[in-house]
Amino acid sequence: MMDFDLTQCQLGSPLALARGEHLFQMHDAANGELYYVRSGHIKLYQQCPDGVERIIDFVQPGDWLGVDTIGEPERHASALALTDCELDLVPYRQLAELMDREPYSCDLFSAMLSREIERQQIAAATLRSAGACQRIVLFLLQRAGKAPADPAEEIHAALPMSRQEISDYLGLTPATVSRTLSLLKRNGWIALGQRGFVVQSREALEQLAAGMPLTEVPALA
Template sequence: MATHSKVVDIKTLKVSCTDCSLSELCLPRGLDEGELEKLDNKVLRKKPMQPGDQLFGNGLPGKSLYAVRSGAFKTYEISTNGDEQILGFHLPGELIGFDALADNYHHCTASALVTSSACEIPLEQIQSLCSQLPSLQHQMMRIIGKEVNVDHEMLVLLGKKSAEERLATFFLNLSRRYQDRKLSPYEFNLPMSRMEIANYLGLTIETVSRIFTRFQKQGLIDVNRRLVHLKDVEELRGLVMENEINRSDVS
């Protein structure tokens, strides 16, 4: 499928509050110039982080939210037997740290997948600004609601969908998120490894590798290391929808 959109290298994608192409995805959405300046004055911009560096850790006090500025992060938990369970992948413009809102402690760890950076917004400052700026409060509620929807979709993904549907849904989700960032929805670099994709989707690495190969043979995708080209998005959507209809007929 032809496209004139730019192929994204996630390591070079950068955003800021005052000059941000992703403002509709982050906290600045809906703020006027004066309100944006108030928010910008409270934001702490952290130095670039290398792959594996932690943004915050499980069990540590949670005093801030973090907006991904460049690169990509993963959030994960470590089980009692030492196994990692990936909870999500986070791209520029997305916020991390909501897990600490309930009791002021983080219940997962966030670490960089590639060279990345993030903006830190102290929760005290957010609470103060929300009381002054109804538009910011509205945006916070919208983002939290979106987080709830993502959690619900993940439960359905793991509980109801086949391995093929899980990977197809994963690709379609990334495609939509890159399109939201005005980048190519058809061709992009994966910041995560296949092992990490398998972990997130509740599959084995062998199963994920087999489905990658199957999708390529079916002409749905092309893969060159971590560069993925979605050749037939409609067929990927059809794969997910067809199986959902079949399950409905059986039930």
């Protein structure tokens, strides 16, 4: 089945968001508004009663935002731009009209929601059974995306969130995240920049993600 393609359907109106701006806040009216992320990174989080923030997800280019609030009156989380973003605002009503007119579009939309459910299920089940190192490497691989055609090519990926935010998201502490990243770096598998990283050995990361224990590799002479 082909992917649900917005541009093909002429849906949505463009919307820019600057770093640090909220797209919406918890308890805002949802109004059946969905968003498609063209560029930039957004964090979805809840402000818990005790003041701690709980991170629901990091939204990347190509992801949809708001599919968890169709038919709900209120947003159940806040969305904050971690970088400047370009979005398409897509009212659900517009999609519904399309689905009335266009056969298959309903199937495509259902399939998109369905994939999202699957993604959440798998992610949750994986994280539950994984240790700290595995969680972090899986997170990094998610950020890095698919392997490039040329395996020798290095992959630069953005990491626009703080260590605190990463650790919240993974159910760890900032200290553990920092330690693990440092060890991955010492082993020469990634390079760390201020707001990003470079995959230097995807193979090593994939072995770690598959459950290989993480040990310090002695430096070559």
